[in-house]
Amino acid sequence: MTKSPWKWVPTLYLGTGPAQVAATTLSMLLYKQLGLTNAEITLYTAWFFLPQVLRPLWAPLIELTKSRRWWVVAMQLLVGAAFGGVAFTIPTAYWLQGTICFFLLLAFSGAIYDTAVDSFYSVSLDDDAQQHFTGIRSAFYRFSIIFAQGFLVMVAGNLQLLYRNSISLSWSLVFYAAAGLFIALWLWHRAILPHARADEGRYDWSGDLPADLSDLWHEMRRRLHSFVTKYERRRVVATLFFIVAFLLPEALLSKVSMLFLVDAEHNGGLGLSPQEFGWVQGTVAVVALSLGSLAGGIVVNRDGLRRWLWPMTAATNLPHLLYLYLALTQPGGLLPITLCIFVHQFGCAFGTTAYLLQLIHYSRGPHQTTHHLLCTALMTASFVLPSMFSGALQMALGYPAFFLMVLACGGFSFLSMALLPKR
Template sequence: MVQKDKGAWAWVPVLYFTQGLPYVLVVTVSVIMYKKLGVSNSDIGLYTSWLYLPWVLKPLWSPFVDLKSTKRKWFLSMQLLIAVALLGVGLAIPTNMFFITTLACFWMAAFASATNDIASDGYYMIGLTEKKQSFFVGMRSTFYRLAMVTGEGLIVIMAGFLENKYGDNTKAWSITMVIAAVLMLILTISNFLVTPKYESSTAISTDKPEGFLDVFTSFFKKKDIGIALAFILSFRLGESQLVKMAAPFMLDSPEKGGLGYSTEQIGTIFGTAGVIMLSIGGILGGILISRDGLKKWMLPMVLSLNVPNILYAILAFTKTTSIIPVAATVIFEKFGYGFGFTAFLMYLIYISEGKSKTSHYAIATGFMALGMMLPGMISGYMQQWLGYDGFFIWVVIAALPALFLLKFITYPPEFGKKTNETNA
């Protein structure tokens, strides 16, 4: 058996960058793409939110990932399938039925990505000792978010450049998605090369569930699970709507209440300062939790995730289009996201502790995805009903339930804190 923690500095960044990239392409970049291809906000909000469904339903097939084969084989095969699906998106964009066809390809990528998440997270928990899991959670979160900003930033910048070069959004986005498929293939090969074969027969047998139904019954019998699930569902209630309408807000003309920015401008903002601040936030969050434990930083991190939403409301009300306040809003939002999401990841790891932790983590993240999908589905309709200014006020209000539930959830105050042995 390969020793636990071996090569973690190499495989953790690559594995979680690969986990984040297809997610951002399916959930966020698709929004920008459809906006530039002429799809309405209401259709964008509704249909791209349905793409969350595989992440909601992934607990239903997570036991199969535990029971069949190794997690390494699962995530490598799923990553290859994602590359094929993204290639399908790129080739389908110039067709007459591009909306239905690209949605079908995004669905394939979404199901493969959700399964990749199950296997990658299970591999993380098998491949690292429990003490190292908290140490690496900041890096894991950072590279996951770096992948998201790569999608929102570099890939969108490339799409904007191609739009300007060809004067044809269809051709520009077709080429962009083909390039994204090639990038996904390169990442798959990289994971094949850097991930050790941790999963001996002993490791597999200790983590395998005893039976399919046992996975679900043992999860829902956990102490105070009702309050825990309410917190998980509401944690991203505001952000789930903001992430759907932030790009349309920046792309729409001032006459429609937007900022009138170009695709390339949005990509530049997210891909430069956004990358840096997201990285700083995620790394800092991991360091502070490993130093002080989760309890001390839970409230500040929940606030950091939601307070920057106020800045979007200010932009909408003042109709400010100047680059400095717009970039500052993105900077604060990305830092707060990276910093705040670290606490959420540690809480999900805590909820998943015990037997069948791979499947239990999949169930917990499935509820997290449900908390993203349902509000996201109505976000376009809410924006059209309230306008951008009223919509962002609503997003700020939507953060209140999670803050209220904070005092009811329970977890060890020292959870995630490194011991002297960890530092050795």
């Protein structure tokens, strides 16, 4: 009996957001409320992007070893265990070491789960069904982000009111609830996911494993060499500089902007409660990102990318002025803060369309999948390194001067776009 995709596609993509959000956003809020400095928070949480940097190394193993279905089910259970580990270690004396270990496990298992889900989806449905469910899976992915970054943060804030500001207890309960959700999803998918004929690991374990690993290593080296030699040297250098430099301002801003929203007013922040943060950053910002991406795709399809390169570069950088405005004025109402966050997130998503399309254009040709993985890994690495030290820079400069520095770094975005060959 054929199992309807409606029984498993929505729930598969409902599980793609929480692990990523927990490792990259909830961890920062937790550490901020537990008293770590901005410098410590950005340094520690930057390591949770390591799975994305290493994706070109581990992603091929998903298709070569076990079935995609096995990876999906196994990683969903591991994500649930990692959530439980975070919840268990928060109230202990070793909360920092314990939560870092489990957040890192959560980041790896979540990244592998996301990759396995996309691969399983592609082999389990025919082309017509994939096209039919494209909007469904995108909608449930966005909903999962709002659930984790909005709803769960609001729940943590309400629990802190209920338990008289017991931060450890409130966050432990939230992470235990997330663990229970993923264990329930694991039980459901273990029973309901179909066994596709094309979903089998391709590696023959009866062969010569050391020789096969050596061949795989040489193949990876060959593809890496082709990545930097596929075009003339000027284009390669200009593209690599573009990948590294275009998002430098956003890399510096990404973590500090969220800490700025919840930091105390006497420290120069806006002093938002968890409930307010969940609404502004967890709901409004996600909606703005979705609308910005949609608008970027529409104008590029209508007019072509070249016409929108400079407007998109400006849209990525100019909204950073809004954070300088917020830092200088510290408005007391939630409405101006919400509007500023909406405009920034919309502009960032709209402008990043040009960046992502440039990565796709560079990856075209032989070994397209591998080259795109390398592009995204380099993008993530260039994003992580500045964000790692952004908290220390903010503490040294203060919020207004830091946001002014971010604005100045926008010059790298315009320079990298100007040097990029337009073809």
